[in-house]
Amino acid sequence: MSSPSDAGLQAERTGLAWSRTSLGVAANAVLLAVRELTHDGPGPSLVLAIAAGVLAVVVALYGRRxxxxxxxxxxxxxxxxxxAVPLLGGAVALLALVTGVVLALR
Structure with a gap:
């Protein structure tokens, strides 16, 4: 149960959590893209970087909503x-797993 001084902070905490998640996913996308483009030109990881960028935008928009x-x-x-929340959470977890596998194989 929240105290009267906590009123309105739930929305702020929720917004910050969604922002952090979308920022982390966007950073993943940028790092994958930079790594891929600086090593031997574009490759299959660039598709993963684009998918991560799209996921970052979706997470940011849904978090705002x-x-x-x-x-x-x-x-x-x-x-x-x-x-949508479990689906987006699963997508972020899957992105982390696939990114780890891709980086381990290269």
């Missing part, structure tokens, strides 16, 4: 995450 929903009073019902 979620943050705006939490700022409305009264809070929307249902407040629990829908299918």
């Amino acid at each position: 979620r943050t705006l929903r939490l700022r409305h009073a009264p809070l929307p019902s249902p407040l629990a995450a829908d299918r």
Whole structure:
């Protein structure tokens, strides 16, 4: 249960978490692209870098939407995450796994 001084901070914390996630995914995309373009020209990892860039934009847009929903009073019902949150979380985890595999194989 939140205290009266905590009112409104849930939306801010949610927005910051989504921003950090999208920034991390975008950094992954940039680092993959730079690595790929500076080694032997474009290769298959460039597709992964583009996919990571698209994922970063999707995460940022969805996070913005979620943050705006939490700022409305009264809070929307249902407040629990829908299918998009686990789907995006799984996509970010899969991106991390595939990036690790790609970097280990090269």
